[in-house]
Amino acid sequence: MRTKDESKIEALHQAVIDVINHDGYQNLSVAKIAKKAGVSVATLYIYYSDKKDMLGKVYLKIKDLIDAKLFNEFDPQGPFEQQFKRLLRNYADAICTYPEKAAVMRVFNSNPNLVAEDVYSQSMDLGKPVADLYRHGLEEKLIRQYEPEIFISFTFNAIDSLAQIRFMQGKTLTKDEVDQLIEMAWAACKQN
């Protein structure tokens, strides 16, 4: 029965993503999700304790998917600028690869009370490697001596911001736009 289970969970997760992107998350009812996933509402409650629990798990799964791409070809020993840009490029790649999932993640990020507090982590929380990189850049005076959140705003959030606009227009970031975003992010953050 293991495979059966997994396929149902998968279907439910995808349904959440579809419904949010299709109807907006304020129309996100368990009935709609279950219907779209082709399972009964009661079945949904076998896998998840409640709606919040389910959304939290979807969120986490999406986050893992994107984080998984984040450190592709990432060399913690390489030169700082290269690492910095590598990270952002990977992030841009990730949200271009999974545009609907990225859109859902943005929804979760700007609506913290959709999921339980403990499951939710700020958009800042891109994990230890990012924090390490930031600290490294700070110590070596390669980036401005500002708070980490301000960097997030000009890096990941700036990319997200454009991606969101493009997603609303039914597009994804172009290769050129990614290059431009990275250039501007670097220009914004680097210490002169």
Next chain:
Amino acid sequence: MRTKDESKIEALHQAVIDVINHDGYQNLSVAKIAKKAGVSVATLYIYYSDKKDMLGKVYLKIKDLIDAKLFNEFDPQGPFEQQFKRLLRNYADAICTYPEKAAVMRVFNSNPNLVAEDVYSQSMDLGKPVADLYRHGLEEKLIRQYEPEIFISFTFNAIDSLAQIRFMQGKTLTKDEVDQLIEMAWAACKQN
């Protein structure tokens, strides 16, 4: 006859803002708004044709409030960099002056279907002067030759992004942070 009670409209608007910031907008019910405003639900429907209409009007009022600050001491004839920074400073000032309202505007901006399409304008739409400034900078080759949305991401949206984080932490942008945001925005956008 009874005279129109302007204070009720004010109370309703404030209630919308409070409820969105306290309970999140997915718990934004007409009943809750009316209760918080101290009026009956039926009364609400005297002033607004429906929920969407009400939210639209709240949105517009907030937008006007912020836009009103935007062109304070703004000199369209002044040097470009100064104008650029003036605009962003004014924007930062505005959202620091009305932090709850700015938070609400962010919610509306990322949830377009909360309000009628005609009332809604993209976060990009900061009005003609901004568009003029962008075009001017482009023509004079003072800023990068990129699409306007990408600039929005590194200017208004970057500021918004940090403001949102601070708001969630129960803070507002500090004077220093505003300075830093403006510096970074300019570094990101300017043509080298």
Next chain:
Amino acid sequence: MRTKDESKIEALHQAVIDVINHDGYQNLSVAKIAKKAGVSVATLYIYYSDKKDMLGKVYLKIKDLIDAKLFNEFDPQGPFEQQFKRLLRNYADAICTYPEKAAVMRVFNSNPNLVAEDVYSQSMDLGKPVADLYRHGLEEKLIRQYEPEIFISFTFNAIDSLAQIRFMQGKTLTKDEVDQLIEMAWAACKQN
């Protein structure tokens, strides 16, 4: 101020008739009536104690209008068959002259709880002359020795019944149909 009053009452009465025929009487709200009449809801309550009172008065007015036509050229001394047919012809004339009003009367007749009990009188209650005629016919053995309601069914109600069907089809009774109805009514009622 007398004329002003009358015109408002007239407008309200007409509005009731229009709304019932247009939207059906289950969508008959005082707000809709007042709007259509061009007066405020509160004004309506100056003229009538409540909705039921108003509808009752409209009903009575319509009834009077139709009853007024009923005894046109009616000769209580004339031969029975002629009187019988005269009455029905007058009735048919009346509901052809005021088709919307007749339609409204039918609604009231089949929904007794729309108006107060005291104002409401059974469709049978066409007044004393009709009762007299019935008694006369009975005594002279010119009509069947049945209960009065059964005659109503084959006379006024039969005419109403066809008129209603025609009204729903957007038509009124034709001259021929009226003749046929009267012939059949007489054939049904007369004693052989």
Next chain:
Amino acid sequence: MRTKDESKIEALHQAVIDVINHDGYQNLSVAKIAKKAGVSVATLYIYYSDKKDMLGKVYLKIKDLIDAKLFNEFDPQGPFEQQFKRLLRNYADAICTYPEKAAVMRVFNSNPNLVAEDVYSQSMDLGKPVADLYRHGLEEKLIRQYEPEIFISFTFNAIDSLAQIRFMQGKTLTKDEVDQLIEMAWAACKQN
């Protein structure tokens, strides 16, 4: 899983009938129906998509019940007058057997917008056998050469009309009245 509770549907149908006859159909609210049926409002929406759907199904069920009686001992080859009277007697029997249901059907028939258009058929539409009989009588010159609706008025509708009056008086048609109604209907319709 829980099994479908047929008794609930039955209770709901009966509740509709009761409420219409006791409170009139303009006070026919879903809440009242559910309460009277002893089920929750939400349960009602498991069985019916909406109020209109429910009323439509009640209507259809009642219609079927009455129609089922209509062709009892009906012999399409028998003499015309006998068939004519048989049909009316069956109809009278039906509405005497189910007086509350017949009353409800009358309400539905005179308020077409209570149910969906497709479910609704005019009171005339008593099915093909009635139409056949009418055509037969017409061709053989056994009945007057009039439109079908006019016959309906002097047959089914006349019976209905008296039945309605009696129902309002808390009675049903007596055996004698049925005989009288049929005699009069035949007298009205037959060709001399």
Next chain:
DNA sequence: GATGAATGAGCATTCATTCAT
């Protein structure tokens, strides 16, 4: 007399969740 403002109670419908099988 006239009316815009105001409301409690009610409307049809949907919600997230649990039950019984």
Next chain:
DNA sequence: TATGAATGAATGCTCATTCAT
């Protein structure tokens, strides 16, 4: 495991009626 049946509480909205001017 799986699900149709069931529901109390909530949803957005409208009602007939009254108030204050």
